[in-house]
Amino acid sequence: MSVETKQVSGKMWGGRFAETTAASVEAFSASIQYDARLYRHDVMGSKAHARMLARQGLITTEESEAIIQGLSEIEAEIDRGEFVFKPELEDIHMNIEKALTDRIGAAGAKLHTARSRNDQVNLDFRLYLRDEADTLDVLLGETQKAFARRARKYLGAVMPGYTHLQRAQPVLVSHHLLAYVEMFQRDRDRLAGCRQRINIMPLGAAAMAGTGLPIDRQSVAEELGFASITANSMDTTGDRDFALELLFCLNLIQLHLSRLAEELVLWSTKEFDFIRIGDRYCTGSSIMPQKKNPDIPELIRGKTGRVTGALIALLMTVKGLPLTYNRDLQEDKEQVFDALDTVKASLSITAELLDNTEFNVERLRAATIGGFMTATDLADYLVRRNMPFRQAHGVVGRIVAHCQQRDCELTNLTLAELREFSELIGADIFEVLSVDGSVNSRVSAGGTSRIRVEEALNTVEHSLGIST
Structure with a gap:
């Protein structure tokens, strides 16, 4: 034969x-x-x-x-x-x-x-991820707009701010919402940097050593809209840094969504009762007829694991690979595709969810009463009267302990009772101890006062092209 x-x-x-x-x-x-x-x-x-x-x-x-x-x-x-x-x-x-x-x-x-599947797949993957990066940027922008719309609607409403999931200080609802706008802006900035590194043309590296045929890589790069061409053929065919970097960006986006999801789940409970999610974005129980479950935030939170898993999987694929191309790299796309699909779907549904979520303003304000949430304002008051902060901290701590023994709040104490702890305290203290007084005193750049939050919201709306 x-x-x-x-x-x-x-x-x-x-x-x-x-x-x-x-x-x-x-x-x-x-x-x-x-x-x-x-x-x-x-x-x-x-x-x-x-x-x-x-x-x-x-x-x-x-x-x-x-x-x-x-x-x-x-x-x-x-x-x-x-x-x-x-x-x-x-x-x-x-x-x-x-x-x-x-x-x-x-x-x-x-x-x-003059080409190999090794540089061809690298080219296809970069072209695809470049488009996906642009799509993600649009979705992130739409999600930011949804937050901005809620922030504008509830401008002036107050709520408890938390540290360690304990009530800490009163803040504006809009200030809390705009915190997520900042997170997603960092995501957009990171994504833009990642796109720059994706946008480098690999074709012409061939199998791994380049080609002896008289090709013109630069003209192909220009036709396909690449900013430059890769510099080393061996690095090119074995490189998946751009995919790993995109997966890292996707992880941070999904982690930010997961943080929001956790808050939405908590806030929708009867224990908090801060928000009401529209019925169209909730589900019921197969056995308990009274239930209204926040399934969408729970799923967003749950899907975060698969996005993180995709990053870990590709890291493990690449970690031991010698130069240059190895068939292991075929495992890159499935992980990236799944993570992209998950994050895009999560962003899209989050924007819808926010537009169909109402804040219980009365309950939010009521939650700021109690828990000594303006104690820091009392310490700042004493500092403005030339008491060292550490001394002021101790004074206010003793006042709080006194209130706990009496089972009352700071505002339940009389001026005379307050002056027993420091003669620097005057009749104007009760304005300082009010929730609105506390919020509007936070005038430092980036603070929660109405004037600073409105300035921030105006800036966000302008940058996102939102007309008010």
Whole structure:
């Protein structure tokens, strides 16, 4: 039997193999079931590559045009759901290339000139993640707008601020909501930096050493909108730092959403009764007819683990890999795709949830009464009268202990009783000890006073393009 008759049929890399691939190996190693979503970006990169090959004289203009036309037809078939993906062709790259060659003949077989699947998949992944970063930025902006809308609606309403989940000081509801706007702005800033590092063109690294053919990497980069090209072919094909960085960004976004989710779950309980989530965004119990459960925040909180798991999984995949490309890296996309889908869905539903959540203003104000929440204001009052802060802290601590023994609040004490602890205390102390007086005294930059919060809200609305 001749060598030719033993070669693998149907495999575009099968020239040196004398046996067909085991069906179990094909099933185990195929990635088409999840990397099919890269098809638009694979077509985009292949078109740019074909044009460059023609410009460089590596294929003819006619061959390039045939390739581009064939790729457009294949893309349209996939769009319509008519394209048949073949697991035995392993991945999106081979499925498209085989279909192209079947469609246009020998010209299709020339498309892979001067490239490898190693740099091709890196290109597709970067193109895809660049688009996803832009989508995430839009979703983050919409979530910020939802917070801003609630902050505007409840401007002036007060609530307890917490440390250690213990009532600490009164704050404006809007101040609390705008804290999340700041978190998500940091997420957007991080994402923008990550996008810059994604936006570097890898095609031309080939398998790992570059190519001896006269390609023009820069022209491909310019056509595809990349800011620059990668500098080292070995680093390029083994690099997934950009995917890891994006996963880290996704983790922080989901962690911020999880923190919010925890507060929404707590606030919706009868024990807190701070918010009312719209019925359309809650579920009931199969056995307890009275129940109204905050399932959406609970699911957001629960999904955080899978996003963190995706980051850990890819970190473990990359940690022991020698240069350059190793098939382990096929495990990158499934983790990233799942994390992206999870975070995008969580952001979208969070914006809806916020728009359908009302704050119980009366209950929130009532929760600021009690618990000595203006004790710090009393200490600051004494400091303004030239008492050292540590001494003022001790004085107020003794007043609080006295109130606890009498089972009363600071505002229940008379001026004479207060002056027993310090003669610096005057009749104006009761304005200082009021909730509104406390809140509006916090005029430092970034503080919770009405004037500072309104300034912050105006800035946020302007930056988000919200007209009031």
